[in-house]
Structure formats: structure tokens, C-alpha cells
Amino acid sequence: MIRRTPVVGSRVLAERVGVPVLLKCENLQRTGSFKPRGAYNRIANLSAAQRGRGVVAASAGNHGQGVAWAAGELGIASTVFMPVGASLPKLVATRAYGAEVHLVGDSIDESLVAALEFAERTGATLIHPFDHPDIVAGQATVGLEILEQVPDVGTVVVPTGGGGLLAGVAVAVRALAPGVRVIGVQAAEAAAWPDSLAAGKPVRVARMSTMADGIAVGLPGAVPFAHVAELVSEIVTVDEDALSKALLLCLERAKLVVEPAGAAGVAALLTDALPDPRGPVVVIVSGGNIDPLLLTRVIGHGLAAAGRYLAMRVTIDDRPGALSALLAVVGRAGASVVDIVHSRTGPWLAVDEVEVSLTVETRGAAHRDGVLEALREAGFRVHAEL
The missing domain is CATH 3.40.50.1100 (Rossmann fold)
Incomplete structure (x- = not known):
């Protein structure tokens, strides 16, 4: 049968927003989602x-x-x-x-x-994924569990696609605890709800392009819309960098495997999309079904977004010792080389120039900036950094 999923505290998120934060782990539900x-x-x-x-x-x-x-x-x-x-x-x-x-x-x-x-x-x-009263009622059990597990909850943050989970949680929570804020989170590149709420009816988003496929829904459901419009405090959006950072945080700090859609609520807390949240905050981690290949790419994206990967193209002179000099600067700056490609071809290169594509591990945004500064001070031309 359906599992009563655990609620676990997150010290790192609590320190970020200044109030207790707990994760409702629906990624541990049967089949890996709510x-x-x-x-x-x-x-x-x-x-x-x-x-x-x-x-x-x-x-x-x-x-x-x-x-x-x-x-x-x-x-x-x-x-x-x-x-x-x-x-x-x-x-x-x-x-x-x-x-x-x-x-x-x-x-x-x-x-x-x-x-x-x-x-x-x-x-x-x-069986529609979200646009039916029985679906909304089933998802409402997440809200009931939250009220039982965290009776003093002040804010519930919900990843949002078609709206079934958001509507169900809002109905359950607001009926039993009217003072609790319920906030939906969408991927900015697949955000149909803000325009729909402004129009007073479901409106199809023109285009979608997000790693959070679990909440990439072009048209909100008519059944959830009525509940969301009446009961939900706010809908906020998060970008792709925030999603990848949130997924990485769940892996490293909470030891939870989470898909990008499931990490949307965590992303909202990381990016201050929820100003002055009323605590305790419960963030629903809605799913953990992520393809291992996608997980590898998203981890890389998250590391880069967090300043822990630095990918750059550097032009150096085509002479003995030039590459060694470049790597010596990187080493003194405390960065670790992940991969390197040395190329003498390219229409943008002079006959006596070489381009080096270099990826290094850094210890955060400040260290990343320090590595770039050290290279430029040494006279190297850094053409692009990602």
C-alpha cells in the first residue's frame, strides 16, 4: 500500500532562510514519486x-x-x-x-x-495525471501527512506542473490549518501557472524547455485550477541553474536521490524566491526517478553553477613550455585539472598560437574567480569561461 513518507530536517536550508526547514520525502514513495x-x-x-x-x-x-x-x-x-x-x-x-x-x-x-x-x-x-477530482483527493493525503508530522508548519512548498499535487495539498492543509501558506514552484522555462492565474483560466504556455520534465506541463488542469486560484498563496519560478544546484544539494547534504522536478521547492529556497518564509517550512520532494545519464549531466551542471567546475578556452603561444606554464598557474591557484584538449587548428588562431580547452575543479565561486584572475595576471588570454 501507499507509504507514509518521512519528513527530515535540513540544517543547510534552515541556515539559509532563517527558519526550520523539513523535506517531505515523496521520492521514497512507492514507484519513486507521489x-x-x-x-x-x-x-x-x-x-x-x-x-x-x-x-x-x-x-x-x-x-x-x-x-x-x-x-x-x-x-x-x-x-x-x-x-x-x-x-x-x-x-x-x-x-x-x-x-x-x-x-x-x-x-x-x-x-x-x-x-x-x-x-x-x-x-x-x-487515468489522467492531474485533471480529475479523485486524483486531486489522492494527492491531498500528502498534505494530511504533513499536518500530522509537523503540526506547527507555517509554509508548505510544492513542485507544480499540472496542479494535481498543489491543489490536493492546498485543499487538505488550508481546510485544517487555514493560516498555513501553500506555495507552488514551477520551472521558469515551463511556467504556465502565473499567466493562467492572471487570466483567470488555464492558459497554455507557448514553449517549454527544462530539465524538470516531471513538472513540464503546458496547460494547467481545469479541476486543480479552481482550488489553486482560491487557496494557494503564491506561485514562484526557478531557473535551470537553481534546479541543478538544488539537486546537487539534495545528493550531498540530504543524501537523497531527487529528480530535477522534485528539487524545485529546494531550488526556491536556495534562490530566495520565497522572501521571508513563515516557518517551519515543509518542502515536498516530489520524486526521485532520474535517468542515471541525466543525473550525470545535471550534477556537472550543478557543479558549474555552484562555481565548482570551471570550463574555459585559453590561447597560448605555440612554443615549448607554454602549456606547462599554463598548468603551473592553475596548480598554484589550487585548482585540479579534470580534462584538457590542446588544439593547433582554428580560423581564429594565428599561425603561432594554440588553443587549450581546460576544465578544472574549484572550491566555489570565489575560488573560481581567483583562478581566472591568476591566469589573466600571468598574461594568458581566457576566451570564454562557463
Whole structure:
């Protein structure tokens, strides 16, 4: 059955914002995210006839796994349509939970069309990821648990995509503790909610481009919208650097494997997107299903954003000892070389010049700036740094 996920304190975040901060670890839920809560509630409320025809969903990850697990627990057949490019770990996990998986289309929208056609053809019930009262009610159990675990909670921070989790938590928390602030967090590159709330209705975002695929939803749900508009205190956004830094902090300091979407609330605290939060603050860590290959890239991005990686291109003279001199400056500055590429070709290089692409480990933003300053003081031309 559904797990009562733990709440753990975060000293580093508490020191940052000045009030107690706790993480609600839905990344430790069944299937690795909060999604089974809503999926189980929705499927459990189906009639016997509906159960006999099975359920269908469209998903690239967490929702499909939640539906597959819930259907399996209730002895119901499930079918999940996923994009052709869905990550292998999510595909394997969805099948392992018992779903019949079909790869259709290049996007969730195309997979959803196939799922709707399947539902019409077979009579299977489409399980929407967020736009249904039973889904919202299932996600509300996260809010109920928070009130039981942290009775004096002042603010709840919720990663937000279609709005099912945010709406459910807001309904539960504000009904039992009206003074608690509920705040949604979106990726800035996939933020449909601010414009939707301003317009008074769900409005589709023009484009999306974010590593936080779990909350990259172009159009908020109509069912969640009514609750969010009435009960949620604020919607804030965070950029890609903040998401990667937050994921890295969860790994290093909280020892939690978290996907970018799941780290959105942590990112909001790291970037002061929540001015003067009322404590204690509970941040919902909504999921931990991240492809190991993506995790590797995001860690690298997070290290660079935190000033712990420095990638640069340096032009040096094409003469014996020039490369050694460059590396000697780097060494004296206390940086550690990760990789180096030495190239004599390039239309921007003079005949007696060489370009060195160099990546080094640094100890933070101040040390990173110090390494760059040392190189420039030594007469090296640093063409670009990332």
C-alpha cells in the first residue's frame, strides 16, 4: 500500500532562510514519486464494470509507473503509452509494475492521442495525471501527512506542473490549518501557472524547455485550477541553474536521490524566491526517478553553477613550455585539472598560437574567480569561461 513518507530536517536550508526547514520525502514513495497516491484513489473508485475493462494512461515516467503499480495492487489490467524517446529506466520500471507499454509518438501529446484512441476502442478508463477530482483527493493525503508530522508548519512548498499535487495539498492543509501558506514552484522555462492565474483560466504556455520534465506541463488542469486560484498563496519560478544546484544539494547534504522536478521547492529556497518564509517550512520532494545519464549531466551542471567546475578556452603561444606554464598557474591557484584538449587548428588562431580547452575543479565561486584572475595576471588570454 501507499507509504507514509518521512519528513527530515535540513540544517543547510534552515541556515539559509532563517527558519526550520523539513523535506517531505515523496521520492521514497512507492514507484519513486507521489503519483501512486492519486492513481490508486482514482482506480479504486472505478466500478466493477470499469475495472473489468482496464485502465490506460499516457506518460513519460512517474504517472505511468504510478498507474501501473496501483492497477497491479487492485488486480486490474493497465496499458501505458509512452513517447518513443522515453528513458529506458522509466520504460523498464513501468513494465515491471505490470503495465503493457506501447511506444508511440515523439511527445506526451502524441502518446495521449494514442491513449485516448485506445480508451475509445476498448472501453478502458483513461487515468489522467492531474485533471480529475479523485486524483486531486489522492494527492491531498500528502498534505494530511504533513499536518500530522509537523503540526506547527507555517509554509508548505510544492513542485507544480499540472496542479494535481498543489491543489490536493492546498485543499487538505488550508481546510485544517487555514493560516498555513501553500506555495507552488514551477520551472521558469515551463511556467504556465502565473499567466493562467492572471487570466483567470488555464492558459497554455507557448514553449517549454527544462530539465524538470516531471513538472513540464503546458496547460494547467481545469479541476486543480479552481482550488489553486482560491487557496494557494503564491506561485514562484526557478531557473535551470537553481534546479541543478538544488539537486546537487539534495545528493550531498540530504543524501537523497531527487529528480530535477522534485528539487524545485529546494531550488526556491536556495534562490530566495520565497522572501521571508513563515516557518517551519515543509518542502515536498516530489520524486526521485532520474535517468542515471541525466543525473550525470545535471550534477556537472550543478557543479558549474555552484562555481565548482570551471570550463574555459585559453590561447597560448605555440612554443615549448607554454602549456606547462599554463598548468603551473592553475596548480598554484589550487585548482585540479579534470580534462584538457590542446588544439593547433582554428580560423581564429594565428599561425603561432594554440588553443587549450581546460576544465578544472574549484572550491566555489570565489575560488573560481581567483583562478581566472591568476591566469589573466600571468598574461594568458581566457576566451570564454562557463
